[in-house]
Amino acid sequence: MEKVVLIFKDYLRKRGLKFTPEREVVLREVFSLHKHFDAEQLYQNLYKRKKKISRASVYRTLPLLVRAGLITETLRCQGRTSYEHIFGHGHHDHMLCIGCGKVIEFRSEKIEKLQKEICRKYGFKPVEHRLGIKGYCRECQKKIKMKKKLPLDREK
Amino acid sequence: MEKVVLIFKDYLRKRGLKFTPEREVVLREVFSLHKHFDAEQLYQNLYKRKKKISRASVYRTLPLLVRAGLITETLRCQGRTSYEHIFGHGHHDHMLCIGCGKVIEFRSEKIEKLQKEICRKYGFKPVEHRLGIKGYCRECQKKIKMKKKLPLDREK
DNA sequence: ATTGAAATTGAGATTAAGTTGCAATAAGAA
DNA sequence: TTCTTATTGCAACTTAATCTCAATTTCAAT
Numbered sequence: 001m002e003k004v005v006l007i008f009k010d011y012l013r014k015r016g017l018k019f020t021p022e023r024e025v026v027l028r029e030v031f032s033l034h035k036h037f038d039a040e041q042l043y044q045n046l047y048k049r050k051k052k053i054s055r056a057s058v059y060r061t062l063p064l065l066v067r068a069g070l071i072t073e074t075l076r077c078q079g080r081t082s083y084e085h086i087f088g089h090g091h092h093d094h095m096l097c098i099g100c101g102k103v104i105e106f107r108s109e110k111i112e113k114l115q116k117e118i119c120r121k122y123g124f125k126p127v128e129h130r131l132g133i134k135g136y137c138r139e140c141q142k143k144i145k146m147k148k149k150l151p152l153d154r155e156k
Numbered sequence: 157m158e159k160v161v162l163i164f165k166d167y168l169r170k171r172g173l174k175f176t177p178e179r180e181v182v183l184r185e186v187f188s189l190h191k192h193f194d195a196e197q198l199y200q201n202l203y204k205r206k207k208k209i210s211r212a213s214v215y216r217t218l219p220l221l222v223r224a225g226l227i228t229e230t231l232r233c234q235g236r237t238s239y240e241h242i243f244g245h246g247h248h249d250h251m252l253c254i255g256c257g258k259v260i261e262f263r264s265e266k267i268e269k270l271q272k273e274i275c276r277k278y279g280f281k282p283v284e285h286r287l288g289i290k291g292y293c294r295e296c297q298k299k300i301k302m303k304k305k306l307p308l309d310r311e312k
Numbered sequence: 313a314t315t316g317a318a319a320t321t322g323a324g325a326t327t328a329a330g331t332t333g334c335a336a337t338a339a340g341a342a
Numbered sequence: 343t344t345c346t347t348a349t350t351g352c353a354a355c356t357t358a359a360t361c362t363c364a365a366t367t368t369c370a371a372t
Contacts, residue, residue, distance in 0.1 A: 016347080016348080017348070017349090018338080018339050018340075018347090018348055018349065019339080019340095020338075020339070020348090020349065020350080021338095022349080022350070023349090038329095039329085039330080040328095040329080052351095053350090053351090054350070054351045054352070055330090055351090055352095056330095056331080056332085056350080056351065056352080056353095057349080057350065057351075059329090059330060059331075060331090060349085060350090076232060079328075079329070079358090079359085080328090080329070080330095081329085081330085095275070095278065095280050095282075097280075098283060104278055104280065106274055106278065108270055108274055110266075110270050111267055111270050111271070114264055114266050114267050114270070115267070115287075115289060118262055118264055119251070119289065119291065122251065122260055122262065122293075122294075123293070123294035123297075124251050124253075124260065124289070124291055124292070124293055124294070125291045125292045125297055126251075126289050126290070126291040127254060127290050127291040127292070128289075128290050128291075129287065129288060129289040129290065130286075130287070130288050131271075131285065131286070131287045131288075132285060132286050133271060133275065133280070133282050133284075133285040134282070134283050134284050134285065135275065135280055135281045135282040135283040135284075136280070136281045136283070137278075137279070137280055138278075138279035138280070141279075141281055172318080172319080173319070173320090174318090174319055174320065174367080174368050174369075175368085175369095176319090176320065176321080176367075176368070177367095178320080178321070178322095179320090194358095195358085195359080196357095196358080208322090209321090209322090210321070210322045210323070211322090211323095211359090212321080212322065212323080212324095212359095212360080212361085213320080213321065213322075215358090215359060215360075216320085216321090216360090235329090235330085235357075235358070236357090236358070236359095237358085237359085
């Protein structure tokens with residue numbers, strides 16, 4: 001944890017930005033969470049714990065953390081930009097269950113390698129990539145079977 | 157083109173929905189385009205050509221086309237939901253150039269296969285997936301080299 | 313062809329996420 | 343400690359998308 005504080009401080013100092021209490025609170029909150037989150041959730045968490053930080057500051061801090069290489073945007077669920085931290089966590093891809101919203105993380109070296117190859121073929125210099133698979137997790141598949149029919153888009 | 161009209165009509169009829177002139181106009185516009193588009197663009201195109209269709213109808217029709225399996229959402233650029241048609245086009249993945257916005261489409265059977273394998277391993281039933289690689293295309297890499305430095309996030 | 317239930321339309325109001333302007337404040341280098 | 347410059351909070355604003363509702367249209371059944 002103190003490591004990420006140092007990294008962030010360093011990032012800020014190098015471009016003449018300031019390490020404020022607000023930014024520190026956001027940073028620590030982000031790294032105390034161990035799953036995906038979005039700006040509003042983060043704000044609510046802090047608000048409940050009487051950390052009086054404005055929404056604007058939360059929204060302004062998250063992009064800084066992205067640029068500092070500490071967090072990254074993930075798959076966008078229902079309209080909100082969602083983040084996760086990447087420091088000491090490494091890149092991975094996601095499966096997102098349409099039924100219950102559960103997120104499964106996975107990593108495949110083979111897929112990573114294939115992507116690089118393809119980029120090379122197109123003369124494309126990759127900066128980041130995102131692979132998201134939507135579908136149904138084991139549990140939700142069972143539920144669906146029990147209901148026999150998916151009520152989502154059935155025919156008349 | 158007439159094929160997609162039939163498919164859409166069929167989709168609608170089967171669930172007691174109606175094939176209206178507005179929906180037809182949207183459908184035809186979508187399939188006359190040959191690249192990615194978003195709801196607002198589509199509305200503007202139609203508006204300029206004096207097709208008086210409300211924004212609401214455009215926004216209401218696109219999800220129907222998705223459900224009918226004719227179009228799909230793609231990578232979200234700058235906040236807007238973007239679509240592309242898939243009928244007679246097949247699944248593919250994308251590279252998105254950060255420099256100029258160009259989209260390169262590609263498809264890798266190997267990656268597709270690996271994804272299926274991974275899903276099987278997790279007992280996950282995939283419905284759709286999206287792989288997007290952001291980076292710099294050949295041309296933009298050259299431009300960057302000429303500028304010697306990327307002005308985006310440089311240190312002081 | 314007519315009818316009538318049910319779906320659809322357009323216009324504008326509304327929501328939600330995120331951004332911005334600005335005056336007051338605070339960080340931190342000198 | 344001083345002083346320049348960045349940051350803050352608030353509220354107003356923007357943007358994308360959705361919703362409400364009265365008027366209209368579709369289309370299956372006469």
